[in-house]
Amino acid sequence: xxxxxxxxxxxxxxxxxxxxxxxxxxxxxxxxxxxxxxxxxxxxxxxxxxxxxxxxxxxxxxxxxxxxxxxxxxxxxxxxxxxxxxxxxxxxxxxxxxxxxxxxxxxxxxxxxxxxxxxxxxxxxxxxxxxxxxxxxxxxxxxxxxxxxxxxxxxxxxxxxxxxxxxxxxxxxxxxxxxxxxxxxxxxxxxxxxxxxxxxxxxxxxxxxxxxxxxxxxxxxxxxxxxxxxxxxxxxxxxxxxxxxxxxxxxxxxxxxxxxxxxxxxxxxxxxxxxxxxxxxxxxxxxxxxxxxxxxxxxxxxxxxxxxxxxxxxxxxxxxxxxxxxxxxxxxxxxxxxxxxxxxxxxxxx
Amino acid sequence: xxxxxxxxxxxxxxxxxxxxxxxxxxxxxxxxxxxxxxxxxxxxxxxxxxxxxxxxxxxxxxxxxxxxxxxxxxxxxxxxxxxxxxxxxxxxxxxxxxxxxxxxxxxxxxxxxxxxxxxxxxxxxxxxxxxxxxxxxxxxxxxxxxxxxxxxxxxxxxxxxxxxxxxxxxxxxxxxxxxxxxxxxxxxxxxxxxxxxxxxxxxxxxxxxxxxxxxxxxxxxxxxxxxxxxxxxxxxxxxxxxxxxxxxxxxxxxxxxxxxxxxxxxxxxxxxxxxxxxxxxxxxxxxxxxxxxxxxxxxxxxxxxxxxxxxxxxxxxxxxxxxxxxxxxxxxxxxxxxxxxxxxxxxxxxxxxxxxxxxxxxxxxxxxxxxxxxxxxxxxxxxxxxxxxxxxxxxxxxxxxxxxxxxxxxxxxxxxxxxxxxxxxxxxxxxxxxxxxxxxxxxxxxxxxxxxxxxxxxxxxxxxxxxxxxxxxxxxxxxxxxxxxxx
Ligand SMILES: Cc1cc2nc3c(=O)[nH]c(=O)nc-3n(C[C@H](O)[C@H](O)[C@H](O)COP(=O)(O)OP(=O)(O)OC[C@H]3O[C@@H](n4cnc5c(N)ncnc54)[C@H](O)[C@@H]3O)c2cc1C
Numbered sequence: 001x002x003x004x005x006x007x008x009x010x011x012x013x014x015x016x017x018x019x020x021x022x023x024x025x026x027x028x029x030x031x032x033x034x035x036x037x038x039x040x041x042x043x044x045x046x047x048x049x050x051x052x053x054x055x056x057x058x059x060x061x062x063x064x065x066x067x068x069x070x071x072x073x074x075x076x077x078x079x080x081x082x083x084x085x086x087x088x089x090x091x092x093x094x095x096x097x098x099x100x101x102x103x104x105x106x107x108x109x110x111x112x113x114x115x116x117x118x119x120x121x122x123x124x125x126x127x128x129x130x131x132x133x134x135x136x137x138x139x140x141x142x143x144x145x146x147x148x149x150x151x152x153x154x155x156x157x158x159x160x161x162x163x164x165x166x167x168x169x170x171x172x173x174x175x176x177x178x179x180x181x182x183x184x185x186x187x188x189x190x191x192x193x194x195x196x197x198x199x200x201x202x203x204x205x206x207x208x209x210x211x212x213x214x215x216x217x218x219x220x221x222x223x224x225x226x227x228x229x230x231x232x233x234x235x236x237x238x239x240x241x242x243x244x245x246x247x248x249x250x251x252x253x254x255x256x257x258x259x260x261x262x263x264x265x266x267x268x269x270x271x272x273x274x275x276x277x278x279x280x281x282x283x284x285x286x287x288x289x290x291x292x293x294x295x296x297x298x299x300x301x302x303x304x305x306x307x308x309x310x311x312x313x314x315x316x317x318x319x320x321x322x323x324x325x326x327x328x329x330x331x332x333x334x335x336x337x338x339x340x341x342x343x344x345x346x347x348x349x350x
Numbered sequence: 351x352x353x354x355x356x357x358x359x360x361x362x363x364x365x366x367x368x369x370x371x372x373x374x375x376x377x378x379x380x381x382x383x384x385x386x387x388x389x390x391x392x393x394x395x396x397x398x399x400x401x402x403x404x405x406x407x408x409x410x411x412x413x414x415x416x417x418x419x420x421x422x423x424x425x426x427x428x429x430x431x432x433x434x435x436x437x438x439x440x441x442x443x444x445x446x447x448x449x450x451x452x453x454x455x456x457x458x459x460x461x462x463x464x465x466x467x468x469x470x471x472x473x474x475x476x477x478x479x480x481x482x483x484x485x486x487x488x489x490x491x492x493x494x495x496x497x498x499x500x501x502x503x504x505x506x507x508x509x510x511x512x513x514x515x516x517x518x519x520x521x522x523x524x525x526x527x528x529x530x531x532x533x534x535x536x537x538x539x540x541x542x543x544x545x546x547x548x549x550x551x552x553x554x555x556x557x558x559x560x561x562x563x564x565x566x567x568x569x570x571x572x573x574x575x576x577x578x579x580x581x582x583x584x585x586x587x588x589x590x591x592x593x594x595x596x597x598x599x600x601x602x603x604x605x606x607x608x609x610x611x612x613x614x615x616x617x618x619x620x621x622x623x624x625x626x627x628x629x630x631x632x633x634x635x636x637x638x639x640x641x642x643x644x645x646x647x648x649x650x651x652x653x654x655x656x657x658x659x660x661x662x663x664x665x666x667x668x669x670x671x672x673x674x675x676x677x678x679x680x681x682x683x684x685x686x687x688x689x690x691x692x693x694x695x696x697x698x699x700x701x702x703x704x705x706x707x708x709x710x711x712x713x714x715x716x717x718x719x720x721x722x723x724x725x726x727x728x729x730x731x732x733x734x735x736x737x738x739x740x741x742x743x744x745x746x747x748x749x750x751x752x753x754x755x756x757x758x759x760x761x762x763x764x765x766x767x768x769x770x771x772x773x774x775x776x777x778x779x780x781x782x783x784x785x786x787x788x789x790x791x792x793x794x795x796x797x798x799x800x801x802x803x804x805x806x807x808x809x810x811x812x813x814x815x816x817x818x819x820x821x822x823x824x825x826x827x828x829x830x831x832x833x834x835x836x837x
Contacts, residue, residue, distance in 0.1 A: 037576055047634065056590040059699050077594055107537065128786040135728030136695040138512065138767035140501050140550045141775070141782055143794050147514070147546030156542075168596035190456060196570040196636055197478065219639030259536040263456035281537045302535030311775050318540040323530055328541055330797035335790070347541075 003063070004047040005129070008192050011042055012158060015340045022340050024154040026065060030100045034153065035313055036344035042158065044095045051161055051299050052135070055080055058133050059118060061163040064095025075166055082332030083110040085168040085243050091302025094142030095159045104243035105201035105212070108193070108262070108278045113197025114150040116165045122149060122157035135163045148331075153346040156335040170172060170214035173200070174221075175238065176229030178209045182266050185209040186280050190263040193279045203242055204276040205249060212239060243272055249275045249284065254310035258283040260303035267297050274309075291315045317347055323347065356395060359440075363398065366408035373397040380442050385426045385433040386488075387692070389744055390773055394421070402448040403559055407527035410557065413440055419806050422494030422553040424465060427488045430772030432435035432500065432552050436806060442557065443751075444495055448515035449819055450474050451560070458565040459518060459535065464558050480739060480832075481567035483510035487676050487766070489546040495558045501550030503768040505601040505675070506632075508726035510566065512768070515547040521560035522548060525799045535562065537790035542630045547794070552770050552809045555798040569634035574602060574668045577656040578625035579801060580605055582721075583702030588654035589725045590698055592631065595650050597643050600634040600725030601785030603675050606705070609682060609733070612676075615714040619674030620667070622658060629656075629725065630675055632668075679733065685720070686735035690747045694758030695767035698728040707757055708732055715750045717743070722805060730758070756781050770813025771809045780816035788813060 014021050015204075021034035021039030028338035029039060050263075055078040062071055068088050075081055085104025086097035103112040119133030122145075128151065133139055133146035149159055180188060185204040192199060192211070200214035212235065213220045224231075232238065241247035249255075258267065262280035272287030287294065291307065295318065307315035320328060332339070332350045345350070356374070363372055373379055374396050383391045395418070400406045413420050419439030426433050436440045447463035450471065454460070460471055468489040471482040485504035486492055492502065498520060503512045510516070517532025533545045548555055563660045579585040585604055592599065605613065606627050616622040621628060629651070633643045640834055644661065651659050662668035674681075683689050696704055705721065712719040712734075723730045736747040755765040755778045765771070765778040779788065791810040795802065 012392070030715055054697075054699065056594040057699060058593060059697075073613055101538075101543070111511065112538060115511065119798070124790060128790070130784075130787050130790055132787065132790075134695075134762070134764050136763050136767070138695045138724070138729045139764050140768060140770055141762040141779060142771075142787070142791050143544050143555075143766050144501070144550055145790070145794070149541050150543055150546075152542050167598065168593075174777055193567070194455070194458060195567045197567075198636065198639060215635070216639050216642040218642045219636055222638040223636060259534070259538055261454075261457040261535045278537065287742075291683060301752070304534060304536070304540050314524065319810070320541050321531065324532070324541060324544075325526060327530065327544070327797065331542060331547075331794065334793035334797045 002046050002048055008042070008044070008047060008158060009123055009127055009129055012123045012288075012340070015040070016125060016127050018255050019338050020340060021343050024158055026096035026344055027067065029089040029091040029092035030102075032084040032309060033100060033316065034342070036314055038172060038343050039340070044158065045095065047160065049219035050074060058137070058166050059163055061135060061161060062094050063161055064093060064123065064159045066094050067208070068092045068094060068097055076169070082164065083168045084113050085117050085245050086113060087245065089244055094162055098150050098159055099152065099154045100235045101310040105203065105239050105277055108281055110167065110201050113213045114147045115347070116160060117150050117162060119151050119163040120146040120159055120167055122159055124157045125338060129160075132160050133163065133315055137165065148150065153341045155332060155350045157341065164243055170200070171216050172220050173212055173214045173235070174224050175210055175212045175225055175232050176224055177232045178211070178229040179207055180204070180209045181207060182274065182276070186263065186266060186276065193262065196201050199279070201239055202277060202279050205274070210238065246274070248275065253286065254307055256285040256287065256305055256307050258294070258298045258303060258305045260298060260301040264301040264303070267301065278331045287288045287327050359396065359412065359418060362412045363409060366403050366482065367398060367400060369402070371680050372397040374398070382423065382426070382435060382443070382664045384594070385428040385431060385758060387429050387431045387434075387772070388739065390431040390434050392435045394438055394439055396529050397441040399443050399446060400819055404441065406523060406559060408526055409440065409442055410523055410568050411527040412804060414801070417758065417801060417803065419803050420525070421805055422499070422557050424493030424499070425491050427492040428496060428500060428772060428775040429693070429765070429769040432770050432772035432805070432808060434773050438439050440711045444493070447559070453478065453565075455480070457535065458567070459562050460493055460565055461562045462561065463560060463771060465493050467535035468492050470496055473530040473563050478574075479568050481509070481568055482563055483515050483516050483566050487679065494563065498549055498558055498561055499551065499553050500768065501771045503724065503729070505603060505672070505724065508602055508724070509600045509739045511599050514546055515544065516564045517549065517561055518564060519550060519562045520545065520558050522556040523723070524556045525803050529611065533562070544563055546616045550770070552772060554795055569600070570636045571640050572631045572632055572634035572668065573640055574630060574662045574671050575644065575647060575651070575661045576621075576662070576671055577629045577631070577651045578622045578658040579627045579629070579655065580657055585696065586725070587630060588651055588656065589701070590655050591650045592647055593726070595645070597633070597646060599631045599647070599695060599726060600647055601630065601631045601632040604628070604723050604725035605675065605678060607722040608685070608703065608718065610680050612681040612685055612720060613674035613678050617673045617677050619670045621674055625657070630671055633835070657673070669828045676724070678814055682720045682722070682733045686718070687737040687739065690731065690734040690736065690751055691769070692732045692734065692751050692754050693766045693769040694755050694763055695727070696761050696763035698725070700727070701728070704730070704761060708754055711750055711753055714745055715746055716752055717747055719809045724750055724767070727767070728763065752778060773808050774809045776815070777819055779811050780819050785813050785816065788816065800818065
């Protein structure tokens with residue numbers, strides 16, 4: 001437990017004065033998702049520990065350098081969880097989880113990282129210490145800058161603290177497996193999501209559709225009877241492998257992430273390998289198709305595409321429309337007028 | 351504004367809009383003078399009622415060129431003076447944009463125009479077994495555009511989230527009439543989370559012209575329990591205990607005795623009029639899920655001193671239980687000529703303390719207060735009763751309201767949970783935020799609207815305003831309520 005906020009603020013204040021770029025780092029578990037990594041390293045790791053946690057308030061306030069694992073272990077002792085299941089990959093701090101805004105298998109049913117952020121304390125590009133949002137469930141005073149920080153890859157500010165809404169762990173979880181072709185699996189998952197169901201995750205890979213049910217003992221038992229399928233062993237580890245990308249699908253080479261409407265028909269028909277989760281909304285593809293084709297297909301489905309782990313990172317970010325790009329630049333200037341934070345990390349013009 | 355100016359504005363606008371779409375007579379302007387916060391009134395220069403996107407663009411471009419302020423208006427049910435006109439400005443009413451453009455049953459989304467009423471979305475989705483979750487008590491009247499602008503919540507947002515959690519994309523026009531498409535039809539979008547930034551931005555950053563909302567499957571079953579308590583604190587403890595037991599109810603609402611009596615008189619919901627407080631707890635999901643939860647909640651309520659627990663026997667009784675809660679504002683409105691609705695949110699653990707303090711303030715000011723709140727998420731709606739026709743009572747009600755909000759901030763909460771800052775809470779923003787934080791908000795505003803023409807003077811106070819107020823608020827270096835520990 002350390003509070004290094006003052007040192008971090010001083011470093012940023014000097015960097016602003018000297019127009020010195022800073023590369024903000026937590027544990028580095030998500031650095032493969034940075035377009036570039038330039039500037040003097042600024043580590044949040046020392047700034048760690050739980051600031052406040054009261055289970056019946058459903059709010060956890062932590063310093064950015066706290067690891068996801070530590071936060072989760074504190075929550076677990078009280079029967080609670082980070083419901084958005086932030087990927088740890090190999091390590092992972094809360095600061096990084098919020099800055100990258102990534103969410104795991106439970107996302108479509110409970111919400112994403114941004115949905116659980118209630119407030120933040122940040123340092124902006126002028127070295128100012130700002131508290132935005134709060135520690136309560138509902139708060140509409142001022143613009144929602146805490147959520148804007150989520151998924152902004154640190155280019156708008158150094159996250160010092162985050163207040164996160166937490167949820168009770170479900171009483172019980174069960175995973176059922178079904179043998180289904182990709183087309184049928186997409187349809188099945190979509191149909192199931194259209195009626196009341198205690199579903200909390202789905203994943204299709206190699207003709208197997210896994211469906212996780214969460215809730216009360218009786219509720220889950222009944223739902224799994226109606227649903228059918230077979231039970232699987234060691235389901236917790238399976239879902240962890242999806243969340244943290246330790247599943248074999250993610251182990252080699254580069255792949256695409258497509259974020260699309262859940263019922264979008266099967267997108268690629270070549271020999272590409274696919275893993276589909278989020279009830280059909282998130283599709284991971286290994287394919288030889290051209291980046292232009294993939295991007296186009298994702299766009300016409302109403303979503304977007306990005307390529308992870310490619311050596312050149314050329315398609316790591318989906319390009320923004322011109323007017324959206326303009327507003328991004330203006331927002332960047334509103335927070336970080338000297339462009340000191342993570343230059344080129346998110347988009348090369350930010 | 352000199353009439354020459356108005357003339358030239360009119361002549362430019364009438365190139366794009368019909369005469370009937372441009373209101374200028376006193377009579378025609380009167381209904382636009384205020385929103386749901388009727389104590390604040392201002393007649394605008396002109397009201398524009400466009401019915402095409404091109405007409406909205408033309409109106410914005412003209413105002414942008416001529417440096418004329420623009421206040422966007424949905425249904426005008428806002429409770430913070432957000433849609434209050436500017437004297438020298440245009441009110442841009444989106445009332446004519448009331449079409450549901452598409453319902454995608456497969457992906458469970460609805461694409462709607464901003465003037466569509468909140469409840470109309472659920473009505474249109476009902477045949478498909480779907481609904482739109484955020485359900486503000488004003489849902490029969492308020493517009494979805496206004497909901498996005500205020501990040502509206504409702505009884506069911508404890509479990510299903512606020513507006514920000516239930517929309518996928520919006521089409522926006524910036525003050526210069528340029529379109530911005532924010533979000534996708536998928537669950538997230540590349541770049542900054544502009545969707546979150548724009549939600550709850552109170553019409554300060556742009557004009558929302560289309561929204562894609564998420565629809566959820568109707569729960570198989572919903573049951574509601576009503577528990578009575580002989581102390582408000584006890585009811586507050588029961589709320590914490592329910593959540594501590596691992597259950598997130600679909601809705602968890604509390605009313606105090608004055609609110610219970612008023613509601614009972616008004617809609618005959620079957621409320622226990624002698625109780626100090628009641629809790630309404632709705633559990634929804636699959637039948638077997640709900641059955642188990644009812645058992646748990648009953649037990650928790652009994653353990654926490656509920657004097658009576660009733661379960662609505664059928665759908666009709668369930669609706670009756672809720673009807674009392676949903677009609678609480680108008681019901682309380684019958685107790686006095688006027689009421690003033692506050693909207694602070696606090697960490698739930700301070701509920702008892704804050705309510706006691708409100709009671710003390712109410713007696714000091716000689717104005718009764720009835721309390722209705724979204725207990726599950728600590729969002730209070732103290733309703734201050736007053737009579738605007740009695741000299742000085744409005745000012746007194748405002749002062750009492752301001753003190754209540756400052757109390758909310760002092761215990762670690764916020765001045766507004768869902769109604770927005772608007773014009774009403776502009777001074778309390780100075781209590782909740784430091785100058786650097788307010789300056790950051792202004793910088794965000796300038797990124798979208800550098801001329802500050804959209805809703806000027808609202809949502810974020812000018813720094814000099816706070817400096818002047820500061821002199822009033824800080825007595826001998828002490829903030830309001832020094833007796834309360836700060837967080
Ligand atoms: C009896 C009653 C009960 C209420 N209960 C609740 C409740 O339970 N929960 C809750 O959250 N609120 C509640 N409200 C408040 C109000 O209904 C909400 O704030 C609602 O979202 C306002 O919608 P509207 O269409 O009336 O907006 P308006 O009042 O017309 O406008 C509100 C603000 O939004 C801006 N705006 C409106 N439309 C747009 C647009 N298309 N683009 C950009 N800006 C826009 C306006 O400029 C203004 O600042 C209640 C109000 C009443 C009168």
